[in-house]
Amino acid sequence: MEPNSSSVYQHYGQHYAHIENYPAAATMYQKAVDLNSEDFDIVFNAANAHRQAGLKEKAEVFYWKAVVLKPQEASAHLNLGAMLHVNGKLREAEMEYMKALKLKPDDDIAKANLKKVRTLINKNKSKENGKK
Secondary structure (H helix, E strand, O other): OOOHHHHHHHHHHHHHHHOOOHHHHHHHHHHHHHOOOOOOOHHHHHHHHHHHHHHHHHHHHHHHHHHHOOOHHHHHHHHHHHHHOOOOOOOHHHHHHHHHHHHHHHHHHHHHHHHHHHHHHHHHHHHHHOOO
């Protein structure tokens, strides 16, 4: 095994994700990112593994990195939006869903998620207005 090869850790991460051992997958992808933080696929898969392992804040960080690496990749914005949504950052999620739709206007998941996040934003506005 080559301890300084990101692809080795990436393959282990894929294996662990395949057998649904997401904490181990997240650990392997973290090592791969540590060795190669400029590879979109490694960073994006690290985000997915961390999300599946329940490490939401760390997943968000990786999704942000993925968006920086490939700002024209609609799926990066969609997944970042979803993670922000889960993490309660609704306005930021809305922006990322809109960016995903700008890049891929026919994305039904982005459309549905944007509708859901806007519903939550409006509910929160109503609650705030009711407190005044």
